[in-house]
Amino acid sequence: MHSQRIIRSYSALFRKLQIISNIQRHKTQQVAEKIQIPSSFAADLAQIVGKHNVSTANAVREQHGHDESYHSIELPDMVAFAECTEQVSEVARLCNHHGIPLIPFGSGTGLEGGVNAVKGGVCLDLSKMTKIVSVNAGDFDCTVEAGVTRKTLNSYLRDTGLWFPIDPGADASLCGMCATSASGTNAVRYGTMRENTMNLEVVLADGTVFDTAGKGKRTKKTSAGYNLTNLFVGSEGTLGIITKATIRLYPQPEATISATCHFETVQAAVDSTVQVLQCGIPIARIEFLDEVSVDACNKFSKLNMKVAPSLFLEFHGNASGLEDQTKLVAEIVQANGGSNFVWAKDPEVRNHLWKARHEILYACMALKPGTKPYSTDVCVPISNLPKVITRTKEMIQEAGIIGPIVGHVGDGNFHVFYPVHPDDQETLAKVKDVSHKMALLALELDGTCTGEHGIGQGKRELLEREIGESGIKVMRHLKMALDPRGIMNPGKVFF
Numbered sequence: 333m334h335s336q337r338i339i340r341s342y343s344a345l346f347r348k349l350q351i352i353s354n355i356q357r358h359k360t361q362q363v364a365e366k367i368q369i370p371s372s373f374a375a376d377l378a379q380i381v382g383k384h385n386v387s388t389a390n391a392v393r394e395q396h397g398h399d400e401s402y403h404s405i406e407l408p409d410m411v412a413f414a415e416c417t418e419q420v421s422e423v424a425r426l427c428n429h430h431g432i433p434l435i436p437f438g439s440g441t442g443l444e445g446g447v448n449a450v451k452g453g454v455c456l457d458l459s460k461m462t463k464i465v466s467v468n469a470g471d472f473d474c475t476v477e478a479g480v481t482r483k484t485l486n487s488y489l490r491d492t493g494l495w496f497p498i499d500p501g502a503d504a505s506l507c508g509m510c511a512t513s514a515s516g517t518n519a520v521r522y523g524t525m526r527e528n529t530m531n532l533e534v535v536l537a538d539g540t541v542f543d544t545a546g547k548g549k550r551t552k553k554t555s556a557g558y559n560l561t562n563l564f565v566g567s568e569g570t571l572g573i574i575t576k577a578t579i580r581l582y583p584q585p586e587a588t589i590s591a592t593c594h595f596e597t598v599q600a601a602v603d604s605t606v607q608v609l610q611c612g613i614p615i616a617r618i619e620f621l622d623e624v625s626v627d628a629c630n631k632f633s634k635l636n637m638k639v640a641p642s643l644f645l646e647f648h649g650n651a652s653g654l655e656d657q658t659k660l661v662a663e664i665v666q667a668n669g670g671s672n673f674v675w676a677k678d679p680e681v682r683n684h685l686w687k688a689r690h691e692i693l694y695a696c697m698a699l700k701p702g703t704k705p706y707s708t709d710v711c712v713p714i715s716n717l718p719k720v721i722t723r724t725k726e727m728i729q730e731a732g733i734i735g736p737i738v739g740h741v742g743d744g745n746f747h748v749f750y751p752v753h754p755d756d757q758e759t760l761a762k763v764k765d766v767s768h769k770m771a772l773l774a775l776e777l778d779g780t781c782t783g784e785h786g787i788g789q790g791k792r793e794l795l796e797r798e799i800g801e802s803g804i805k806v807m808r809h810l811k812m813a814l815d816p817r818g819i820m821n822p823g824k825v826f827f
């Protein structure tokens with residue numbers, strides 16, 4: 333009996349050591365140098381996706397070696413375009429066999445360097461997978477292939493009376509939006525990709541194809557086991573390739589009104605937001621722009637707004653509901669000293685306003701021509717938002733840099749984007765310092781280092797601080813289980 337117990341405890345210890353050594357090995361693999369691609373590899377890849385769907389041309393590699401962020405271009409060795417799930421599965425199997433990095437590419441609109449091929453390898457472009465597989469109008473859901481973008485889906489849905497509201501501004505692929513857990517301006521009313529994804533078809537590193545909620549399942553709720561769907565939402569291409577997504581749809585609003593208003597202080601704008609939410613007003617969009625952003629918007633998008641801390645608002649509902657909502661919000665804004673309410677009912681005027689909001693990145697870059705955007709994104713419980721924004725503005729001023737602030741303030745989420753010349757190391761160092769301090773402040777105030785842009789390459793250290801050693805260990809175990817050779821988008825999320 334005694335000796336059996338000793339054997340059992342030794343084998344348990346051995347298993348534990350094995351797991352630790354696997355994790356260590358995995359860590360080393362993650363930091364390994366670029367891998368040599370065997371000479372026969374391109375031909376094998378072409379066998380799977382067709383010769384016309386493999387490219388080693390510099391222009392194509394360059395186009396795929398970066399996203400819209402400041403992170404330097406990192407070229408993949410080659411780019412493959414997949415046309416169906418079976419091809420994705422075969423490509424994964426081939427890369428896994430050779431231990432070659434595999435980087436999923438949606439539309440390349442990410443903002444944390446997620447698609448940059450930091451260790452070379454194969455960039456797998458999914459933009460040719462463009463089928464809208466099904467629309468179940470009566471159930472408010474649809475299933476799309478990896479390359480379908482949100483604008484394409486919404487054009488397709490126009491005559492059905494339905495729409496997909498999650499709106500990051502950029503015309504991102506819907507599966508890319510799942511991969512980064514995107515949100516944007518409508519999240520305060522409709523939620524983020526996390527709440528709106530019902531099922532995913534995923535290809536794992538070894539080529540296994542599976543559906544995270546079970547084949548064909550598309551229920552509004554489930555308590556069947558672990559939430560594998562949400563494991564892949566926000567996984568940034570590091571756990572597998574999302575080849576199909578089943579997402580929720582909503583009725584198109586019967587009526588829509590937008591508005592802008594202006595405040596004396598940041599605090600007054602954010603206080604108004606908090607009060608709007610506390611009153612339970614189902615506002616569809618409530619976006620904060622500081623005076624620097626408003627100025628940039630005026631210049632770039634030919635608007636004529638008062639240069640002051642501002643809110644851009646939108647209300648969705650039926651005519652009587654809108655009247656109630658707008659009246660209450662106007663009262664709250666006035667009580668906080670807000671003024672210059674400008675209402676926009678006409679679709680053309682509304683669209684112009686939101687186009688300006690979505691192009692703010694480019695408007696801010698135009699403040700310093702020749703620059704690239706260094707953008708950051710934090711999210712805190714809404715009651716802590718005024719503190720973080722106010723302190724961030726002070727730090728920006730103390731550092732003597734330009735840092736416009738915009739925020740999806742209804743979610744407690746905001747961005748600063750700094751226009752920086754790529755070779756201006758002095759400004760870049762200041763920008764990095766302020767961004768880091770802002771993220772630390774958000775963490776200190778019970779927040780997250782990213783509400784919607786993800787970890788990518790730039791926030792790996794912050795992720796460790798945010799979820800702690802044990803949380804990272806659990807994440808590493810999951811990564812190890814799903815991608816033991818570490819081929820899926822290496823150098824992202826983890827060190």
Ligand SMILES: Cc1cc2c(cc1C)N(C[C@H](O)[C@H](O)[C@H](O)COP(=O)(O)OP(=O)(O)OC[C@H]1O[C@@H](n3cnc4c(N)ncnc43)[C@H](O)[C@@H]1O)c1[nH]c(=O)[nH]c(=O)c1N2
Pocket residue numbers: 399400435436437438439440441442443445446447458478499500501502504505506507508509510511512513514515516517568569570572573574575690691693784785821824
């Ligand atoms: C002007 C502007 C404005 C905004 C934004 C961008 C720009 C340029 N974004 C960021 C961006 O639109 C968002 O991150 C998208 O979700 C990225 O989708 P892509 O298809 O472009 O993925 P992209 O190709 O850039 O890939 C992003 C990451 O996901 C992985 N990936 C892509 N497709 C995958 C798949 N099928 N399976 C597995 N992994 C995959 C990639 O490997 C990479 O790590 C944003 N975001 C936001 O949340 N709110 C916002 O307000 C904005 N605003």
Ligand SMILES: CC(C)CC(=O)C(=O)O
Pocket residue numbers: 443501516689690692693705707708738747748749
């Ligand atoms: C900060 C920007 C670069 C993108 C974004 O997320 C936004 O405009 O809301």
Ligand SMILES: [Mn+2]
Pocket residue numbers: 516740747784
């Ligand atoms: Mn945003």
